[in-house]
Amino acid sequence: MIIQARGLEKIYRRGAQQVAALRGVDLDLQAGEFAVILGPSGGGKSTLLHVLGGIDRPSAGQVRVNGFALESASESALTRFRRDHIGFIFQFYNLLPSLSALDNVLLSLLAKGWGWQAARQHGLEMLAQVGLAHRSGHRPAELSGGEQQRVAIARALSVDPALVLADEPTGDLDSATANELLELMADLNRSLGKTFIIATHNQETCRFATSLFEMRDGRLSPKGMS
Amino acid sequence: MRLLAALHYLLIDLLYEWGRSLLTVGSLALIACAYLLITSLSVAFQSFGEQAPPTTNLLLISSDVLDPVDSTLTLELLDNLRRYAEQAYGPGALQAAVPIIFRHMRVEDSVVQLFAVPLDQAARLKELQLVEGRWPEGAHQAAASRWLAQQHGWQIGSRFEVYARTFTLTGILDSPGRKTLSLWMPYTAGQEMFDLRDKFQMAFLRMRSDIEPQEARSFLEQSPLLSDQYAVYLEEQLNERYTQVTRTLLALTSMINLVALLVITFGAYNAAWLTLAERSPEIALLQVLGFSQGNLRALLTMRLLLLSLFSYVAGLGLAAWSISRLKNASSWSIQGVQLALQLPLLQVLLGVALMTTFCLLGAWMSGREQRSTELAALVRYH
Ligand SMILES: Nc1ncnc2c1ncn2[C@@H]1O[C@H](COP(=O)(O)OP(=O)(O)O)[C@@H](O)[C@H]1O
Numbered sequence: 001m002i003i004q005a006r007g008l009e010k011i012y013r014r015g016a017q018q019v020a021a022l023r024g025v026d027l028d029l030q031a032g033e034f035a036v037i038l039g040p041s042g043g044g045k046s047t048l049l050h051v052l053g054g055i056d057r058p059s060a061g062q063v064r065v066n067g068f069a070l071e072s073a074s075e076s077a078l079t080r081f082r083r084d085h086i087g088f089i090f091q092f093y094n095l096l097p098s099l100s101a102l103d104n105v106l107l108s109l110l111a112k113g114w115g116w117q118a119a120r121q122h123g124l125e126m127l128a129q130v131g132l133a134h135r136s137g138h139r140p141a142e143l144s145g146g147e148q149q150r151v152a153i154a155r156a157l158s159v160d161p162a163l164v165l166a167d168e169p170t171g172d173l174d175s176a177t178a179n180e181l182l183e184l185m186a187d188l189n190r191s192l193g194k195t196f197i198i199a200t201h202n203q204e205t206c207r208f209a210t211s212l213f214e215m216r217d218g219r220l221s222p223k224g225m226s
Numbered sequence: 227m228r229l230l231a232a233l234h235y236l237l238i239d240l241l242y243e244w245g246r247s248l249l250t251v252g253s254l255a256l257i258a259c260a261y262l263l264i265t266s267l268s269v270a271f272q273s274f275g276e277q278a279p280p281t282t283n284l285l286l287i288s289s290d291v292l293d294p295v296d297s298t299l300t301l302e303l304l305d306n307l308r309r310y311a312e313q314a315y316g317p318g319a320l321q322a323a324v325p326i327i328f329r330h331m332r333v334e335d336s337v338v339q340l341f342a343v344p345l346d347q348a349a350r351l352k353e354l355q356l357v358e359g360r361w362p363e364g365a366h367q368a369a370a371s372r373w374l375a376q377q378h379g380w381q382i383g384s385r386f387e388v389y390a391r392t393f394t395l396t397g398i399l400d401s402p403g404r405k406t407l408s409l410w411m412p413y414t415a416g417q418e419m420f421d422l423r424d425k426f427q428m429a430f431l432r433m434r435s436d437i438e439p440q441e442a443r444s445f446l447e448q449s450p451l452l453s454d455q456y457a458v459y460l461e462e463q464l465n466e467r468y469t470q471v472t473r474t475l476l477a478l479t480s481m482i483n484l485v486a487l488l489v490i491t492f493g494a495y496n497a498a499w500l501t502l503a504e505r506s507p508e509i510a511l512l513q514v515l516g517f518s519q520g521n522l523r524a525l526l527t528m529r530l531l532l533l534s535l536f537s538y539v540a541g542l543g544l545a546a547w548s549i550s551r552l553k554n555a556s557s558w559s560i561q562g563v564q565l566a567l568q569l570p571l572l573q574v575l576l577g578v579a580l581m582t583t584f585c586l587l588g589a590w591m592s593g594r595e596q597r598s599t600e601l602a603a604l605v606r607y608h
Pocket residue numbers: 012013014019020021039040041042043044045046047048603606
């Protein structure tokens with residue numbers, strides 16, 4: 001079991017108001033799955049991914065990811081956890097605009113303490129895996145939206161994480177490009193055996209799912225595969 | 227992250243933001259240049275303020291002038307003073323009264339103090355020492371202070387123009403104490419050159435040694451001959467006042483220096499902070515990728531250091547260039563005392579050390595601010 005979450009709650013305070021973004025979420029996920037969480041905007045998908053990825057802490061409940069108890073971890077332990085176990089892909093702003101595609105991939109490796117030469121070598125291989133070997137020297141502004149997301153995927157996978165969390169990875173792409181990207185992720189999931197969790201409101205994504213969830217009003221429920 | 231990789235990325239990033247980097251480095255370089263020039267000036271003042279040896283000489287001069295050049299005395303006044311002193315203290319009370327013709331002159335692009343004096347008497351009073359050659363004679367010979375000769379590469383027998391007249395150098399003098407640019411010639415040569423009968427600017431007076439210098443001074447000052455038209459100073463007192471002024475200047479320049487360094491660091495800090503604020507999504511991204519607060523603070527510190535050091539080095543270049551220009555264009559002197567502008571290595575390094583300290587302090591302070599930002603909130607506004 002790579003993820004075990006029990007009774008996760010997350011309450012945001014907005015002035016006097018309270019917003020419950022997670023209301024008792026339970027989740028068990030096997031390693032190697034390609035899990036898709038569908039749901040309307042505001043349903044709590046991002047919040048759940050942030051909690052699972054050690055970016056945010058739950059207000060209540062327990063969560064274990066790859067054997068790591070996140071609810072009680074210190075700030076610096078969470079940072080190390082993210083570095084060593086998680087690959088993130090966001091909708092926008094995945095890349096530093098000043099750096100080339102390759103350098104953006106290298107950031108994760110360097111944070112992990114890789115040497116320069118080895119990191120470069122490995123970074124180039126990762127870019128080749130997502131089909132971008134020929135654009136390694138280009139800055140994000142010189143890449144299309146789909147290419148930018150491929151770089152983000154290369155970076156997320158470069159550190160060999162236990163879990164890849166993708167929050168609306170295709171939200172900003174046209175449907176053809178979105179499909180290509182989903183196919184790439186599904187391929188990598190199969191060939192590398194990496195666990196993926198994709199949060200999206202794009203119905204198309206279901207086609208690739210090995211397990212499917214719906215998230216609505218802070219509640220997560222398994223959804224039958226169709 | 228490895229140091230070199232961090233440097234590599236910081237440089238890329240500074241180049242990417244080249245507009246702001248240039249603006250920051252440019253403006254801070256100007257301040258660094260000002261710092262170095264002030265330092266150089268204060269170092270020059272330090273040597274300028276070296277004490278002249280104590281003397282018991284009295285200096286007679288018009289009382290209402292700012293520059294001794296505007297003072298006017300007559301031989302008749304000296305004669306009267308001598309008689310006045312003898313009435314009170316007996317014969318020989320005024321041992322010496324040496325007239326001095328004094329000018330600031332431009333000689334081969336230096337401003338030089340020109341003294342025309344009865345050289346045999348002056349040498350005794352001023353403790354001038356001939357280190358080379360012999361005393362000048364006649365209307366076309368002069369002796370130069372060691373500093374002046376060095377500055378122009380003059381040797382015994384060198385010729386130069388003063389007031390449209392050619393002079394030959396017959397001697398080089400050492401006057402202990404200050405590094406003056408001075409030129410000495412016989413009194414008669416000065417009289418002739420400036421067409422003066424019995425007028426001159428100052429006089430050295432020396433009373434008999436059994437009369438206290440202070441007493442002698444007040445005795446002479448109270449003389450009706452001088453009334454409030456002329457003043458008598460102890461040469462030592464003048465020097466003392468000079469040193470005081472120099473000390474005050476030094477204290478002032480070191481304060482200005484400290485402020486300049488703080489401004490540089492603050493400017494770099496401000497630029498780095500602006501960048502941080504604008505780029506909070508990027509910084510959040512780095513945190514998500516597993517860069518620790520410590521890593522990020524180290525990066526910020528290095529960024530600060532890089533900006534400051536670039537500014538400092540650019541400022542150093544600018545200052546060195548300015549100083550060489552100033553040296554070529556004219557020699558800086560105050561009343562004929564040479565200001566030797568230079569950038570001593572020690573001061574340059576001191577600036578680097580202080581600035582580094584300030585940078586570390588600044589980064590430490592901003593590190594505490596960073597910690598309080600909420601990562602999840604930052605990531606959400608991607
Ligand atoms: N920092 C925050 N402060 C207050 N409310 C928040 C904050 N972040 C998220 N929310 C609220 O939590 C709920 C879930 O948001 P989110 O997890 O972003 O949903 P989704 O990703 O499914 O669109 C929303 O109602 C949102 O407005």
